[in-house]
Amino acid sequence: MTVAPNIRVLPDNLVNQIAAGEVVERPSSVVKELVENSIDAGATKIEITLIDGGKSLISVLDNGHGMTQDNLAKCIERHATSKLKDDDLFNVSFMGFRGEALPSISSIARVNITTRTKDDENAWELVVEGGVRKDIKPAKLNQGTKIEVRDLFFATPARLKFLKQSSTETSKCVDIINRIAMANPEIGFFLDDGVKKKIALNAEQGELFDAHKKRLAKIMGKDFAENSILVNQKRENVKIYGHISLPTLNKNNSLSQYFFVNGRPVRDKLLLGAMRGAYNEFLAGGRHPYACLFIDVEPIDVDVNVHPAKAEVRFRNNQLVTGLLVSSIRNAINSAGHLASNSLSSNAIDYIAKGNNPPMQMQLEENQQAGNFQYQSQTPKSYRSDLELNDYMPELRDNVSVKTESISESVIQDDFDKPLGLAKAQYHKNYIIAQTQDGITIVDQHAAHERLVYEDMKKNFEANKIQRQMLLIPEVVELDAVQFDYIINSASDLEKLGLIIEEFGDSTIIVREIPSLIGDTDIKGLVKSIADDMAEHGTQISLSDKIHNIIATISCHGSVRSGRVLNFEEMNKLLRDMEATPHSGQCNHGRPTYVELKLADIEKLFSRT
Numbered sequence: 001m002t003v004a005p006n007i008r009v010l011p012d013n014l015v016n017q018i019a020a021g022e023v024v025e026r027p028s029s030v031v032k033e034l035v036e037n038s039i040d041a042g043a044t045k046i047e048i049t050l051i052d053g054g055k056s057l058i059s060v061l062d063n064g065h066g067m068t069q070d071n072l073a074k075c076i077e078r079h080a081t082s083k084l085k086d087d088d089l090f091n092v093s094f095m096g097f098r099g100e101a102l103p104s105i106s107s108i109a110r111v112n113i114t115t116r117t118k119d120d121e122n123a124w125e126l127v128v129e130g131g132v133r134k135d136i137k138p139a140k141l142n143q144g145t146k147i148e149v150r151d152l153f154f155a156t157p158a159r160l161k162f163l164k165q166s167s168t169e170t171s172k173c174v175d176i177i178n179r180i181a182m183a184n185p186e187i188g189f190f191l192d193d194g195v196k197k198k199i200a201l202n203a204e205q206g207e208l209f210d211a212h213k214k215r216l217a218k219i220m221g222k223d224f225a226e227n228s229i230l231v232n233q234k235r236e237n238v239k240i241y242g243h244i245s246l247p248t249l250n251k252n253n254s255l256s257q258y259f260f261v262n263g264r265p266v267r268d269k270l271l272l273g274a275m276r277g278a279y280n281e282f283l284a285g286g287r288h289p290y291a292c293l294f295i296d297v298e299p300i301d302v303d304v305n306v307h308p309a310k311a312e313v314r315f316r317n318n319q320l321v322t323g324l325l326v327s328s329i330r331n332a333i334n335s336a337g338h339l340a341s342n343s344l345s346s347n348a349i350d351y352i353a354k355g356n357n358p359p360m361q362m363q364l365e366e367n368q369q370a371g372n373f374q375y376q377s378q379t380p381k382s383y384r385s386d387l388e389l390n391d392y393m394p395e396l397r398d399n400v401s402v403k404t405e406s407i408s409e410s411v412i413q414d415d416f417d418k419p420l421g422l423a424k425a426q427y428h429k430n431y432i433i434a435q436t437q438d439g440i441t442i443v444d445q446h447a448a449h450e451r452l453v454y455e456d457m458k459k460n461f462e463a464n465k466i467q468r469q470m471l472l473i474p475e476v477v478e479l480d481a482v483q484f485d486y487i488i489n490s491a492s493d494l495e496k497l498g499l500i501i502e503e504f505g506d507s508t509i510i511v512r513e514i515p516s517l518i519g520d521t522d523i524k525g526l527v528k529s530i531a532d533d534m535a536e537h538g539t540q541i542s543l544s545d546k547i548h549n550i551i552a553t554i555s556c557h558g559s560v561r562s563g564r565v566l567n568f569e570e571m572n573k574l575l576r577d578m579e580a581t582p583h584s585g586q587c588n589h590g591r592p593t594y595v596e597l598k599l600a601d602i603e604k605l606f607s608r609t
């Protein structure tokens with residue numbers, strides 16, 4: 001028989017070390033806790049120094065309200081906080097409130113806290129090593145607090161081995177500070193790793209959105225600042241605001257999506273998922289937008305206690321938050337209309353300026369050999385005689401309401417004023433060059449038309465007005481078993497989109513009617529693409545996303561292919577339709593449909609500026 005063991009209440013320091021296991025994972029978690037304390041203390045300038053990625057030293061200096069000598073003695077006590085005034089755990093407006101950070105950190109490292117309030121004659125300093133405190137002594141410091149944390153985990157060496165090399169730990173700290181800095185543009189942040197200034201962000205002045213944007217330009221880059229749109233919406237007690245990228249500015253991971261709930265950086269699957277949904281119809285799979293979004297809810301409607309490092313949140317009403325997130329993003333993109341990212345033109349200029357263009361002589365020869373140059377004079381009379389309107393997709397004429405009445409000179413002059421300008425020529429049977437008031441635009445006709453067909457189908461689908469066209473000879477399409485299953489199971493959705501199919505024996509279907517919008521197209525290829533797309537996304541996506549994917553596939557198959565010669569009138573019609581169509585700045589895969597070069601940009605190319 002074993003002896004029943006005695007229960008013992010753990011000593012404070014051990015309790016603190018256990019708590020530190022939760023709160024302090026690595027130097028960046030210490031940096032986060034200390035900087036949040038500085039923000040809570042009303043600091044407007046916070047300076048961080050790291051030595052060996054924070055493993056030897058983390059120092060955080062602020063100009064906040066400081067602590068009195070009494071409070072300095074208390075601040076390292078377990079569960080001692082100045083931030084929970086009325087015992088209401090669900091009404092917390094500070095970053096911290098658990099009173100856990102300082103005692104935990106002091107139990108595992110050597111900590112010096114120096115602090116001074118505005119009424120103090122001098123500063124006070126407290127030293128704690130592995131939870132053992134020394135006497136408080138007078139010290140020198142301006143108003144504020146300086147906390148130095150040396151030899152992190154010296155008291156719990158087992159945890160040292162989980163630390164990475166210094167440069168990795170430094171970048172984790174830089175990442176945390178950047179996130180915190182995004183949410184606090186009115187505070188200056190500086191970080192030095194002992195060798196180099198890694199962060200130098202002066203406090204931004206001005207109205208909140210402006211200050212945010214200036215701060216974001218410094219952290220996320222000029223491209224983002226110049227190609228972002230403002231989000232600002234409120235529903236019930238939820239407010240969502242911030243900046244998101246135009247769909248044409250995207251990347252291959254979601255790491256540039258930053259979310260803040262009540263000012264705290266969070267990385268939450270729910271929010272990332274909502275973001276994906278909101279951009280679904282503007283971006284190809286695998287591409288992700290940039291975003292910096294703030295979600296403010298009543299403190300009582302969110303639980304930040306889910307995880308001590310507070311990276312995840314739980315909302316009382318998830319649907320309200322994600323619903324508002326999706327709709328505010330879509331509204332913002334809608335309001336941006338046909339805008340495409342303007343960094344595209346600067347990228348193009350940089351590319352050319354770096355000498356990536358072959359010598360002129362060679363280009364000329366290539367063009368002559370290939371007969372690639374198609375010039376359309378701007379007067380309708382000079383249409384190439386060998387160019388029939390039938391050459392052009394019939395749907396552009398009939399369904400997207402192209403009116404082919406003759407264009408008067410005055411209309412043409414007016415077109416210079418239009419955002420996309422007056423089409424002057426078509427190159428390589430796919431690129432329309434147009435002249436605007438102060439530059440030129442180059443339009444990818446295939447990408448642009450694909451988007452127009454997509455938007456048109458979407459509109460008609462929503463209004464339940466998709467027109468169908470009966471095939472004179474129904475098309476028999478053989479599929480593999482998987483494709484067949486997906487198509488047959490989606491027959492009723494496809495019907496709503498104007499595609500009438502029936503089972504026709506073993507893994508074979510027959511297509512009887514197609515959406516009239518898409519005209520003459522490779523029906524077999526279309527059906528197979530739709531099936532493959534469904535197989536790729538599986539059954540996990542929502543019906544509306546599935547419908548949008550099908551519409552995207554149909555419009556890709558039904559749009560003016562590159563390689564089709566367009567006449568002057570048709571080109572201008574395309575440009576005017578683009579201007580009138582939302583989201584026409586990007587194709588369904590998030591690629592731009594046009595690039596604009598301002599005269600100033602062109603002058604740069606010739607070194608005229």
Ligand code: ADP
Pocket residue numbers: 033037038041062064065066067071075076080081082083095096097098099100101102103144145
């Ligand atoms: P919490 O932030 O949850 O209150 P902490 O352990 O992080 O717990 O801090 C304990 C207390 O120490 C805080 O409530 C605050 O009163 C005081 N404090 C900590 N850091 C600072 C600082 N930089 N300036 C002023 N007071 C501070």
Ligand code: MG
Pocket residue numbers: 033036037095096097099101102
């Ligand atoms: Mg704190």
